[in-house]
Amino acid sequence: MNQITTDLLATTPDAAGRFGDYGGRYVSETLIAALDELDSLYNRLSQDPDFQREFDEDLAHYVGRPSPLYEARRWSEKLGGARIFFKREDLNHTGAHKVNNTVGQALLAKHMGKQRIIAETGAGQHGVASATIAARLGMECHVFMGEEDVYRQSLNVYRMKLLGAEVVPVTSGTRTLKDAMNEAMRDWVTNVDDTFYIIGTVAGPAPYPRLVRDFQSVIGREARAQSLAMTGKLPDALVACVGGGSNAIGLFYPFLSDEGVAMYGVEAGGDGLATGRHAAPLSAGTPGVLHGNKTYLMQDDDGQILHTHSVSAGLDYPGVGPEHAWLKDMGRVEYVAADDQETLAAFHEVTRTEGIMPALETAHALAYTARLAPTMGRDQIIVVNLSGRGDKDINTVARLDGIEL
Amino acid sequence: MTDTTGRIARRFAELAAAGRRAVIPYLVAGDPLRDISVPLMHRLVQAGADIIELGVPFSDPMAEGPTIQRGHERALDKGVRLRDALAMVAEFRRTDTDTPVLLMGYANPVVGMGFSRFADQASEAGLDALLTVDMPPEEVEALNAELKRVGMDNIFLVAPTTPPERVEKITEVATGFVYYVSLKGVTGAGHLDVDSVTEHVALIRRYTQLPVAVGFGIKDAESAARVAQAADGVVVGSALVQLMADRAAAGDEEQAILDAAAELLKDIRRGVDGVSAAADGDRAGTA
Numbered sequence: 084m085n086q087i088t089t090d091l092l093a094t095t096p097d098a099a100g101r102f103g104d105y106g107g108r109y110v111s112e113t114l115i116a117a118l119d120e121l122d123s124l125y126n127r128l129s130q131d132p133d134f135q136r137e138f139d140e141d142l143a144h145y146v147g148r149p150s151p152l153y154e155a156r157r158w159s160e161k162l163g164g165a166r167i168f169f170k171r172e173d174l175n176h177t178g179a180h181k182v183n184n185t186v187g188q189a190l191l192a193k194h195m196g197k198q199r200i201i202a203e204t205g206a207g208q209h210g211v212a213s214a215t216i217a218a219r220l221g222m223e224c225h226v227f228m229g230e231e232d233v234y235r236q237s238l239n240v241y242r243m244k245l246l247g248a249e250v251v252p253v254t255s256g257t258r259t260l261k262d263a264m265n266e267a268m269r270d271w272v273t274n275v276d277d278t279f280y281i282i283g284t285v286a287g288p289a290p291y292p293r294l295v296r297d298f299q300s301v302i303g304r305e306a307r308a309q310s311l312a313m314t315g316k317l318p319d320a321l322v323a324c325v326g327g328g329s330n331a332i333g334l335f336y337p338f339l340s341d342e343g344v345a346m347y348g349v350e351a352g353g354d355g356l357a358t359g360r361h362a363a364p365l366s367a368g369t370p371g372v373l374h375g376n377k378t379y380l381m382q383d384d385d386g387q388i389l390h391t392h393s394v395s396a397g398l399d400y401p402g403v404g405p406e407h408a409w410l411k412d413m414g415r416v417e418y419v420a421a422d423d424q425e426t427l428a429a430f431h432e433v434t435r436t437e438g439i440m441p442a443l444e445t446a447h448a449l450a451y452t453a454r455l456a457p458t459m460g461r462d463q464i465i466v467v468n469l470s471g472r473g474d475k476d477i478n479t480v481a482r483l484d485g486i487e488l
Numbered sequence: 489m490t491d492t493t494g495r496i497a498r499r500f501a502e503l504a505a506a507g508r509r510a511v512i513p514y515l516v517a518g519d520p521l522r523d524i525s526v527p528l529m530h531r532l533v534q535a536g537a538d539i540i541e542l543g544v545p546f547s548d549p550m551a552e553g554p555t556i557q558r559g560h561e562r563a564l565d566k567g568v569r570l571r572d573a574l575a576m577v578a579e580f581r582r583t584d585t586d587t588p589v590l591l592m593g594y595a596n597p598v599v600g601m602g603f604s605r606f607a608d609q610a611s612e613a614g615l616d617a618l619l620t621v622d623m624p625p626e627e628v629e630a631l632n633a634e635l636k637r638v639g640m641d642n643i644f645l646v647a648p649t650t651p652p653e654r655v656e657k658i659t660e661v662a663t664g665f666v667y668y669v670s671l672k673g674v675t676g677a678g679h680l681d682v683d684s685v686t687e688h689v690a691l692i693r694r695y696t697q698l699p700v701a702v703g704f705g706i707k708d709a710e711s712a713a714r715v716a717q718a719a720d721g722v723v724v725g726s727a728l729v730q731l732m733a734d735r736a737a738a739g740d741e742e743q744a745i746l747d748a749a750a751e752l753l754k755d756i757r758r759g760v761d762g763v764s765a766a767a768d769g770d771r772a773g774t775a
Contacts, residue, residue: 099626109595109622111551113647113672255557261548268550273673275649372595373548385569386600388547
């Protein structure tokens with residue numbers, strides 16, 4: 084494993100937005116000026132104490148931070164190994180970690196004087212968070228969502244509409260998250276003068292991976308302080324699910340230079356990695372270029388992007404944030420996969436044992452935790468990012484369990 | 489290995505000498521029929537095309553409007569990939585050694601093939617230039633080195649949003665010609681503003697001697713004629729892709745689709761040549 088020093092962190096990404104060989108700005112020329120504008124604005128505001136205060140106040144009073152660190156005693160006991168703690172991002176306003184980032188980006192939009200917000204969404208959590216913040220700031224909001232996901236996540240679609248957003252079903256390609264992102268890019272290229280694109284994860288062209296990471300890092304900063312206060316030490320392991328990877332980077336980032344903290348990013352194993360029907364580019368993909376950045380992708384030998392499969396719409400994406408690609412190659416984070424079956428089992432287990440119903444995305448992290456905890460000692464600590472709540476997934480779970488609601 | 493060096497420069501020089509503008513049709517490789525592209529390229533040349541722009545099908549064509557997106561999807565369904573597009577270029581070259589061919593596509597298939605392998609195979613096929621929509625100058629160093637090695641041009645986009653200092657940076661790495669994107673939007677959009685095009689082409693000319701071609705939003709002889717007043721070439725894509733898709737969907741055979749495509753191209757040619765004649769004192773050649 085290569086050590087990630089604080090010096091290395093300070094210079095990653097570099098000025099071109101590269102994390103090692105990954106990241107960058109692979110976009111059409113029309114968007115470069117807008118990205119330059121965003122980059123220089125963010126460079127200024129991220130150093131501005133007033134902006135930081137504004138952001139912190141929104142996190143405290145609108146999102147409801149800090150989110151608790153909760154010890155899952157019964158589940159830890161059942162698994163018979165490490166003590167497991169949940170970082171309760173499910174308790175945030177709108178029910179997931181996504182809102183940390185939309186609050187931050189909406190502030191940037193406000194500073195740029197842009198009145199029109201666009202966003203892509205898979206499970207609908209980022210769409211709901213974007214629609215929420217747009218409602219609060221009185222901005223126009225359009226959310227692009229694959230037609231397949233509109234069907235899978237009908238509850239969130241209705242929530243977005245209630246919040247005043249327009250949900251645009253995307254019928255091109257595979258009709259899932261990647262196609263929603265294509266369509267959002269197309270809208271942005273057309274309306275670049277008055278529109279702010281709130282990207283929901285740590286992917287996309289620079290500076291998005293960096294600024295989304297910065298906004299989400301509040302998760303890890305809190306978890307670090309809470310762990311020290313509650314247990315007197317840093318966690319031995321961190322676990323988070325990885326689709327684009329924003330909740331994972333948010334938890335991991337403030338711990339990257341702590342050598343003793345192991346980290347596991349859990350990708351969507353779908354029907355199992357061997358079947359090819361999954362959404363696990365870090366576990367089973369190769370580097371390439373998509374959606375503005377170089378990263379690991381699920382692609383065929385001809386560089387065409389493959390269809391992905393996951394029980395959770397939010398992880399059903401063929402790429403991943405470039406910082407994760409870099410952390411994989413550096414050996415700092417271990418990327419693993421949990422399949423649909425063990426994910427569903429973990430969903431039920433944690434719901435019954437702790438009275439906490441996790442999102443199906445989050446349940447991937449829990450599934451891996453169920454494998455990891457028994458291999459560790461009772462004096463050791465795992466922090467899992469409980470990135471979102473599962474209400475939105477009830478229809479899916481019922482269908483998979485063969486129950487008609 | 490076929491010598492491809494300078495075919496584009498040569499073509500623009502010939503056109504300039506004749507006081508004409510380039511007509512550049514865009515087609516998606518393998519669309520609307522798997523085997524139509526090579527006969528189509530020849531037919532378009534007969535109908536007055538000066539340069540052929542061949543689109544490489546990609547699963548996520550982010551800069552394309554719905555018309556060309558569907559073209560990409562149809563071609564992918566027929567199994568057409570980057571290597572097939574290169575094979576089409578090679579086949580075209582067997583009987584046409586003069587007309588420049590430009591490959592237009594997205595970064596990932598080229599990244600997947602490897603820059604060095606791509607340069608070798610494309611050069612072997614007789615390709616003249618590459619345009620990767622999502623590889624701006626900042627990301628292009630390694631690719632450009634390989635293209636330069638085999639004497640292949642790299643075509644860059646300039647957009648309505650590109651500030652002057654960036655135009656300078658782009659023209660420093662560009663070869664062949666500069667491709668001006670006529671509007672903020674995707675291919676085939678409907679809000680062409682000719683005054684703005686004229687202004688931006690003039691801006692580009694302040695920084696480079698390279699010819700400037702204009703694309704996105706040019707649909708017919710009339711819009712082509714208006715754009716040709718400012719530019720050295722016009723690109724016609726969505727209109728052609730749509731016309732052929734409609735014919736194929738209506739059950740037309742290859743020959744009828746080729747005829748329809750040739751008619752559209754001739755019409756554009758007349759529009760552009762009318763401008764050339766008016767602007768350059770009636771020195772225009774025949775279409």
